[in-house]
Amino acid sequence: MKVFTLRHPHEMSQNDFPPLSIALGFFDGVHLGHQKVIGAALNYAKENGVKSAVMTFDPHPSVVLSSKKSSVQYLSTLEQKISKIEALGVDYVLVVRFTSAFASLEPQEFVDQYLIGLNAVHITAGFDYSYGKFGRGKMETLPFHARGKFTSTTVEKQTDEHEKISSTRIRELLSKGETNKAAALLGTHYETEGLVVHGEKRGRKIGFPTANIDTRDGLLIPSPGVYAVKLKVNDTWHDGICNVGYKPTFNNPDHAQLSVEVHLFSFDESIYGEHVLVKWLDRIRSEKKFNGVDELVAQIEKDKEKALSIHRA
Known part of the structure; x- marks a missing residue:
């Protein structure tokens, strides 16, 4: 698996990558919900003869976007996250440094520079994924911003006992010492x-x-x-x-x-x-x-x- 760190403005181009099926998300902990999103990107890559990729971000967006001092409690270090993604069989990991300049990109600019510009042919993300300045880009708007250059798949909410599987919920469980319940959502x-x-x-x-x-x-x-x-x-x-x-x-x-x-x-x-x-x-x-x-x-x-x-x- 190849890992690339991208700092805005990055200097990569379409020619630097083969056609990519990219899963988008922060993926803290790489829990079962995340694995569903990454798995969908892997399936598309396999079925269509292209390479798979995961685009993640560092640090957590709240560190940059919050007006208050943010102290995010992570479920995985960046190294752990990359290791877990590699274990799933992904070909590329694209780690985008989340900075104020990157966060200021308009949704169309993000798509042009970080999806179309990196040779994406298919994008997979969760139903609540957002992108671009103020999170104005949604999965519903992605086909418009794609300009016909790639297709996309939206993975619906993944639940356990009628509750969403999320990093926030796992943090809450661990904060109460409920390690067994957290393990059931993490998959390990x-x-x-x-x-x-x-x-x-x-x-x-x-x-x-x-x-x-x-x-x-x-x-x-x-x-x-x-x-x-x-x-x-x-x-x-x-x-x-x-x-x-x-x-x-x-x-x-x-x-x-x-x-x-x-x-x-x-x-x-x-x-x-x-x-x-x-x-x-x-x-x-x-x-x-x-x-x-x-x-x-x-x-x-x-x-x-x-x-x-x-x-x-």
């Missing part, structure tokens, strides 16, 4: 990246050494609590349990910082400085304050048994 368990850094080493002192994960900026972390997780270290997955929270048993709540700490079962290696991946399986309980270390250790033993049963299942 939610994953976050991070770096193993030195922590306070309290876990080691009480018999539960943990990897303190410095998570990637902008990635959404599930709500505070205890979770059964898997941790990928050096291309190998390990079973474990994770505490997300402010460690109220030890810390003054006014000065506490959110921490993500993973205890791995049957693992005793130093992994400081390693880039890791956390796969969030299921929530065991919410965070709580304990009356001393002994009570905390007893609860951790119960949590560990519950996590082990989740891993066995």
Whole structure:
């Protein structure tokens, strides 16, 4: 798969690409709804003997368009998104840098420069996709702006239990710790990246050494609590349990910082400085304050048994 980053105004032309069936969208998390859109573009490419492509944007449009300081909580890094798209069998990914200048393009200018200008022969997007300045371009207007140069497919709303499958809904579920429900919409368990850094080493002192994960900026972390997780270290997955929270048993709540700490079962290696991946399986309980270390250790033993049963299942 080939990846191109386009900065407005880009210098690419039709001759730089074969005829393309392009799926349009931000595709944060590449959930089941996104996969339906990308799959439709792939099907058109296969049936018509052209190449498939996904056009996505970076950063999230709200970062540029919002008058307030935006702190988007992403479901995937750009690298994760590209990796998931590649796994679907796409030929090209076109990453458009979303800037004020790009956002100011009129709908016809966007179509001329970024669709017709990149040799699109077919466009696929969700029913609510919009393009151009103020989002004035809609899927209903796309055939007009296409100038007869390409055809298009609109993918209707994808639902689960009568609710739209969306990145917003998945964020809401993760923010409530409902990782299983989020996984059902993503098509896989939610994953976050991070770096193993030195922590306070309290876990080691009480018999539960943990990897303190410095998570990637902008990635959404599930709500505070205890979770059964898997941790990928050096291309190998390990079973474990994770505490997300402010460690109220030890810390003054006014000065506490959110921490993500993973205890791995049957693992005793130093992994400081390693880039890791956390796969969030299921929530065991919410965070709580304990009356001393002994009570905390007893609860951790119960949590560990519950996590082990989740891993066995």
